[in-house]
Amino acid sequence: MPIVVEHLTHVYQSGSINAYTALKDINMTIEDGEFVGLIGHTGSGKSTLIQQLNGLMQPTSGRVTVDGFDMNDKKQRAGGRALVGMVFQYPDYQLFDETVYRDISFGPKNLKLDEAEIDRRVREAMDLVGLDFEEFAEKSPFELSGGEKRRCALAGIIAMYPKYLVLDEPMAGLDPSGRRAVLEMIDGFRKRLGCAVVMVSHSMDDIAKAADKVIVLRGGEIFKCGTPAEIFSLSDELNEMGLEPPFAARMASELRRRGFALPGSIYTNEALVEALESFKRGDKNV
């Protein structure tokens, strides 16, 4: 069963003179096992939208249903929330316990799992995020480096086995190798847990590489929803919104502008390389 968002509108400080409509009539579906990329300019409502997915915020009007749990209903909310794992931008908002081990087990404990299962999950989560158990389990989470904290925060969510993993700019402030590592980790969880992923990111290259479906928000409304190929072919519209299309898409459109007859659906580096190589071979029917 999917996450279904119907006619969702969110107004901040509704009823006061500062009322601000952050989301307008959003309709979308997140299917099982899907990787959804959510992009949009700063302030377009991405964070507001994803916090509705596990009921941390309630819509002013409209409805969110997670596998049949109505998130507007206080009694059903906990059931839906247990299915949706949420990773925030800064690990500092989440780490609190004495040791890494205990911090990661906080979520599983709240799910009322037994000791043995918790232990198994903590070990597995640490393995998936690449934190060595012997080295880190008994360390204080506050002694970790920035990248290690992020891994620890991720592990705390993974250990809850979410059916949907929601990440709000998980790679902000990381260097390229750190970004690649996070993407690989997310890929690892998907293989292991078969979970769906909703990822907010400013890096179109990462979205192009990983997403099955891309949703573009503009001014609190869904501007466009489609496959990466559909979205990244709209390079003019994306540029206008202040979003830079992936490097490969920009390169391809620049080459096309200069008279190279490249196909229209290039947005990953691999596809670009392949197209250029077949071009070099003199194969004009790419």
Added chain:
Amino acid sequence: MFKDITLGQYFPVDSPVHRLDPRTKLVLLIMYIIAVFIVKDICVFGLVLAFMLFMTIMSRVPLSYVTKAIKPMKWLLPIMFLLNLFMIKTGTPLFTWKFISITSGGVRQALFIVLRLIALVTGASLLTLTTTPVSLTEGLERLLSPLKAIKFPVHELAMMMTIALRFIPTLLEEADKIMKAQLARGADLESGSIFRRAKAMLPILIPLFVNSFRRAEELALAMESRCYHGGEGRTRLKVLKFQLNDLWALLIMSAFFAAVVLIQHFLPIDSMLTAALKRILKLG
């Protein structure tokens, strides 16, 4: 949920009250508070509330914003009113039923407590609505500067206040984010005994404290690296200056203050009214 707290919120418009020197406004507030406590007659209280209304209109802050400050007292006010109503046994009894009795003194006292609290809170909130935290603490520092003579750390105190006020919204916002992060991990903050609930707050309090300490350290470093070394020899970018406006404000305040004192001493309106009331009651 923390976002609803409006503590010392500044209302950014331009008005004669906003433009007053913060020192003037502090002095006005002090005089106003003294006036509120001098008043012993309900009728004179009308004058106090009228003055408050006048200042609010001059400040161009919507009345609803000033009265918002009363909202957190929505439980305190009725409790204070009822306590005074039933506990004070002075004056003539108005109503008795078994062991419960209400006296005229009780009614007066109950009304007074409520009116005083409202007058004080709205006065203070008008000050913070019309004065930025920075200029407020600056005004305080200058007003208290004579205390430097007895080695009282006036500057340090003012700086601490400025920083504290500056970080209240940041802290509230951060508490909100941390709470969400822990709720998303299945933290249960709402059920169980008080003891359990206090323990459930730990996952929120610990990151809040850790982040605050880290931020304090970073702030101290940032200040030191820009050569901050306390108040000694420190000058101001904008030096406070009294203007004609301040003179007017002080004059108006003094007139109001004098009126309150004079009426209170020479025109016992309340006792005249009660006497009249008694005559009418007796006639009836």
